Amino acid sequence: MRDQKNKPTSDKRKRGISRRKFLKGVGLGSGVLSSGILGGPLLPEASAVAQAAEVEVAGPTPAPIELTVNGQRKNLRLEPRVTLLEALRDWLDMTGAKKVCDRATCGACTVILDGQPVYSCSVLAIESQGKNIQTVESLAQGDSLHPLQAAFVENDAQQCGFCTPGFVVAAKAFLDKYPNPTREQARLGLGGNLCRCGTYAGIWKAVLEAATGRRDSQRGIGQGGGSNA
């Protein structure tokens, strides 16, 4: 068996395929090799990929991946099948985002990708390169909570707390987009996350209160989706 970690980088070149194209192709999804999505100029490389895949049952080897997390560059070597959530949690030890359903249902893994909230369990790390990844870890400054986090605490919007970081990030993205939401907008806008302990009443209040607080103080802090807002 090959050692995944110590595999020399040179042996890829023998097959005439760049690592980046290879991984991107696989990164699109497992159906890609057989479905003919890779057409045109990529075709010769794709067949090389097919051959390589026959030999390497264990899957493609780790590749260098650069992620920009909360404004910091992180260089990793990851298999292309590693999700953004797994990269954050298992490689960067940033465990605020949680793995709960692993299927884009619950929102516990929510992070902000170039200003958009995403379920990081359903985004590949390799596809997140070159994007601004913002996680819950960026919100508080030391012991000083982001106003939204303070509103969560004040309204007891957490019990076991496992869904909480995902909710906080989703709420942050929501408020960045709708700084003055109505009750109804907030009710619907926070529907992408689930909580088993039943903290919705507190979350709803917290988000509305945090919005009011923002209107009152208008200092521009915590708004606009900057990486450390």
Next chain:
Amino acid sequence: MPEYRWPEIGTTSLIGKRINRVDGPEKVTGRAKYTYDLKRPGMLYGKMLRCPHAHARILSIDTSEAEKLSGVAAVHIVQEPGTEIQWAGDDVVAVAAVTEQITEDAIRRIKVEYEKLPHLVREEDLAKAGDRVKPFTEQVTGDPDQAFQAADTVVVEGEYGLPVVTHCCLEVHGQVAEWEGDRVTIYPSIQGVERVAGQYAQALGVPASNVRTLMQYVGGGFGSKVAADRWGTACAQLAKKAGKPVRLMLERKEDQEVAGNRPSDFARIKLAATRDGTITAWQSESWGTGGPGGGGSPPIPYIWQIPNQRKIHSAIATNCGPARAWRAPNHPQACYLTMCPIDDLAAKLNMDPLDLVVKNVSLLGPRAELYRQELAKAAELMEWKKNWHPRGDRSPGPMKRGMGLSLHTWGGGGHSSECQVSIHPDGSVEVSLCTQDIGTGTRTVLTIVTAETLGLPVEAIRLNIGDNRLPPSGNSGGSTTVGGVSSSTRRAALNALEQLFLTVAPSLGVSPEQLEAVGGQIRVKGDPTKSLSWKQATAKLGVASIKEMGKQPGPQPNPGELTSSGVGGVQMADVSVDVETGVVKVNKIVAVQDCGLIIDMKTAESQVYGALIMGICYSLMEERVMDQLTGRMLNANMEFYKLAGLADIGELVVHMWTDPEQQRRGVIGLGEPPVISPGAVIANAVASAIGVRVPYLPLTPPRVLAALEKGGMV
């Protein structure tokens, strides 16, 4: 010896107030580290190969291909060839490798041969259960036959039921195991950090003193996380073989299939009253499953002491993942199976169900008077009398509105608990006990109790929990934690304070009994000018800290003690049903709940809000769907195993019952009771809205439409 009582009502500065959850900041920042978040040096990732068949015998296991895979560090056979597997998803082989991805690859390379055996996974039709039915003995009280036939008697008959639901904790079950020689440290995701250590010791065959269990945060349990579990021991075995720490967390699918569920209950029920509405007789034939073991018997009729009864329950053994305690075990089922027929009886008698319940309140036992008062309060908050209408909303248009009510009870007396409170010469205070905060606010409660007792702010208290080397405190189950740990902590804090008084009394020229601790000072009662600041007082300890224990033996029967047992509550729901689509929408739920002395009003209310929301989930959405053909759970995920979202909850009104008499009963648990009634209140509200009973939970659109089509019993 100090007198172990709670402070007089009205004299507290923290107890009973609205205090923020002390671990809130850790949770909202994502800093709280759950078991799933732990990464020990060199840690490997474990996974389990599980049996795909509901009932099968293992014939052979070949792990050689998995073992050859680069990155795989250990393979451990959990159940050997020859074993009969009783449910799909049961543990067979555990693997640990350097990444989760390689572990998955290794699992795929393991070859297991099975001999398939006949299975049963569906239980809602008793007639099809064959020899899987285990009947309990029939119980008869009074003379039900005579009572049902008596002149002027009104009888309702119906079938009602609740399916199996899962716990669906957001943090799946699992643990990290790490060895150092023959000592093992387990980081479990558990509701009993202390008790689980003994289970590991036994299963691993090591002395109990060699097992350390550590946990600071757990992502939900609801009754399903009290055992080491086979996957827990397997994780420790992998770690031992690999010589490295291993984290093995279940997949969501596995968690849904094997890590616990609430037993189903179905029943054919007959209920009688005289024409004036005096309830006289009950008859029930009930059945349900909790997996291979059969399942418990719901205590029906629930709370109501109906004079004439005949009842028989059967447990059905199915090839499904075994049941575990689910928030108030057996009570939500019993409550639903009782309060729905009572509501149907009211409809048949043309009575407002509130009037029927109040008329029969004496059948509610020793708590009858409190229920009557709570019903009145809930009715006021719901504007019941103004809004109630006879069954079937006659207003035009497809949206029909209705209300339902229910009541419930629970024990909740504090478990035995030991606590140590230390006061250090520098003024710092430590509280140490092996309990856990499963999201219920235990940390906050303990901090408040200590701070109140010592006259300090909550920030002054440092709390150590979640380590089995600390003084023992039981599992967080049965809503027994808050009563137990708040009482042992109160005792320990009072004992420690007594020692501090003994030390400082001479310098204030008084006897220790004349001192009190208030507002960060030790002062002479009635003479606030004679005082020492807390720091001045503790400085007098020199170099020796005070370390005092407090032991709570369990619940205490007399009023005025630290914890007793027995709570209750009343709930009412207001729903709208779209009779064209069958969609049920909760407009409002009112919950009136008593639970003795409340330590923190904010987190106490959160328990009730949370229970109502969990109640909405199981009333409208949750249902484990089993496929008889394959023997598998069809919705072992979170897309098709539905939970309510923020948009589904409506207005929730929580009223905690805090009259002085209740508060004198001491601290009593609250986590479970408010989750009991929602099924009944929502179902009754739906019946009130659409004029027919939808007999089975969850009240999904197809069920609502089917009931409308069939017409109703009323």
